[in-house]
Amino acid sequence: MNSTAPEPHRYAVIGHPVGHSWSPFIHGLFAQQTDRTISYRLLDVPPDHFRSTTLTFFAEGGRGLNITVPHKPAAAELVNVLTPRAERAGAVNTIHLQDSHELLGDNTDGAGLLIDLTNHLGLDLVDMRCLILGAGGATRGILAPLAEANPASIVIANRTAQRAVDLARDFADLGEISGCGFDELPGDSFGLIINATAASLQGEVPPLPEGTVNASTVCYDMAYGRSETAFTRWANEAGAARAVKGWGMLVEQAAESFQLWHGVRPDTRPVLEALSAP
Numbered sequence: 148m149n150s151t152a153p154e155p156h157r158y159a160v161i162g163h164p165v166g167h168s169w170s171p172f173i174h175g176l177f178a179q180q181t182d183r184t185i186s187y188r189l190l191d192v193p194p195d196h197f198r199s200t201t202l203t204f205f206a207e208g209g210r211g212l213n214i215t216v217p218h219k220p221a222a223a224e225l226v227n228v229l230t231p232r233a234e235r236a237g238a239v240n241t242i243h244l245q246d247s248h249e250l251l252g253d254n255t256d257g258a259g260l261l262i263d264l265t266n267h268l269g270l271d272l273v274d275m276r277c278l279i280l281g282a283g284g285a286t287r288g289i290l291a292p293l294a295e296a297n298p299a300s301i302v303i304a305n306r307t308a309q310r311a312v313d314l315a316r317d318f319a320d321l322g323e324i325s326g327c328g329f330d331e332l333p334g335d336s337f338g339l340i341i342n343a344t345a346a347s348l349q350g351e352v353p354p355l356p357e358g359t360v361n362a363s364t365v366c367y368d369m370a371y372g373r374s375e376t377a378f379t380r381w382a383n384e385a386g387a388a389r390a391v392k393g394w395g396m397l398v399e400q401a402a403e404s405f406q407l408w409h410g411v412r413p414d415t416r417p418v419l420e421a422l423s424a425p
């Protein structure tokens with residue numbers, strides 16, 4: 148008899164560019180750990196082809212997709228059903244083909260960040276003054292989970308001040324949230340500063356007034372890399388208590404996606420260790 152192994156279930160991350168993605172490595176380790184055989188590919192697709200590639204992927208048997216820059220808002224438009232957190236973010240980073248053949252869109256970015264901040268870094272966000280740099284999709288994805296942790300306030304500062312003001316207004320029902328330009332920041336310090344701008348990719352740091360950082364400030368860059376980012380270097384030089392790159396967020400958002408697809412949450416510690424993350 149011909150005993151061929153069943154085809155592995157197919158997953159992928161779609162983005163543009165996407166060659167730098169660690170997702171195949173991370174999901175490969177999660178699958179190994181939970182005794183699953185999966186295939187997880189990289190799909191580098193420009194915006195014009197996002198919709199057709201995604202629909203073809205699922206029509207041809209794909210089970211789940213991760214979505215990365217710049218397709219997260221388009222993914223929210225494409226799916227049949229949104230989870231409440233994806234709807235609030237206006238962005239989708241995980242699509243799951245359900246038994247009903249509907250595409251469910253979720254956003255696990257904010258949960259990933261919060262797990263890293265609270266479980267791995269041990270931060271107590273209650274009553275903390277938080278500053279988010281940037282007012283794009285990355286900020287939109289983390290605002291609600293951060294606000295739900297009951298910080299004293301969240302200030303969004305952005306190069307284009309009006310975008311920060313508009314974004315703060317959209318989330319004003321969730322707490323003390325305001326928006327401004329970098330030069331309008333008050334001179335006093337914050338407990339947590341999250342860099343959600345694309346500035347690190349260009350090796351730049353947003354121009355922050357002196358005094359935003361003190362010796363107990365935790366600076367978190369949603370970007371990550373082998374060496375220091377421009378923002379973590381700046382934070383260390385400014386005397387922050389800690390300067391952390393976004394490896395933990397990356398692995399935790401992946402674990403949340405994995406759980407949605409497979410119904411089991413993998414242990415993230417060995418994966419973080421494999422990535423030599425701090």
Ligand code: ATR
Pocket residue numbers: 216280281282283284285286305306307310343344345346349351352353
């Ligand atoms: P994403 O979905 O990754 O958030 P985005 O929506 O294009 O991408 O937003 C990028 C963010 O990085 C914006 O807040 C952008 O500021 P503007 O709104 O003024 O464009 C910010 N950004 C990009 N390059 C920057 C730089 N060199 N310095 C400061 N902010 C920068």
